Amino acid sequence: MTGKKLTLQLDFHSGLPIYTQIVNQIQSQLVNGILKPGDQLPTVRALALELRVNFNTVARAYRILDEARIISTQQGRGTYITEIPPPEISEKLRRESLASLTQRFISEAFRLGFSEREVSQMVRDSLKLVLSRVEASRKEAADNDSK
Amino acid sequence: MTGKKLTLQLDFHSGLPIYTQIVNQIQSQLVNGILKPGDQLPTVRALALELRVNFNTVARAYRILDEARIISTQQGRGTYITEIPPPEISEKLRRESLASLTQRFISEAFRLGFSEREVSQMVRDSLKLVLSRVEASRKEAADNDSK
């Protein structure tokens, strides 16, 4: 059995869809620090059992949260809160998380024998590539909107 | 006990299956000379114990590498890096492994909400930091030699 215990209060007569209530409450627990990045959520079946709803309803909520990049669901593995630092964290913490991410990357690259020059060149190239892809998908979305 | 010590970094909620991460990292260590033809890898059980995964997960990774002719697994003997390095192990592959490492880093940073500017600045800073540390330890070694 996996996944953190999750205490949710559903109101079956509120008019709000169950999956919306699940989405909202997970989101608010994340904002309030009850859930933290990296936490594993209950499985769709376990949470469904506890809430006495169909597991597809939980799956739907999880899918919405996944599309919002709030959680990451992985078939056969489980679902996890993503590591995105909440927007309200301090700039200092934010920088630290980028610094540690970067240091992991660089030390791995060095361990693999790449030089400073190779690493910085590859970072430049990759950034360029990613940005051009972002640009392209933004354009595509605009096209879809206009048609 | 057999098999070279193997340093692998697993991320259990990266979305990538464990066996894929094992495959990728062994491949990149080979391409970059950390593993050499003829080296014996840890046994499926030993590596599994160290990584805290089921040994079948390691076996699956080894099977994939075996099918790619990168390693040779022999029942009752162990697992070895193939003596004849596949012809495609070349500068090209080496560059590709850096590219994929870099892309993982960048997409993670973007997912965390950092901008291109922040990422490239942090890479510059971190590289500088690492290089200065390398320099310092080289100097210290030289001092020790001379005394």
Place this chain on the structure above:
DNA sequence: TCCTTTATTGTACTAATTGTATCATTGTCA
């Protein structure tokens, strides 16, 4: 030396756990 036994190692097959996809059912509201 040669045979037997035991330990080590990878393999095969199966089961369990987890999320996904699709369609059916239900309920509400215009």
Place this chain on the structure above:
DNA sequence: TGACAATGATACAATTAGTACAATAAAGGA
């Protein structure tokens, strides 16, 4: 009553774990 949204049922796919087995090597004794 027809349309649509919400929920449920069922079958499926991906990942990992459990168990038994086969091949090889190493150890030990006749």
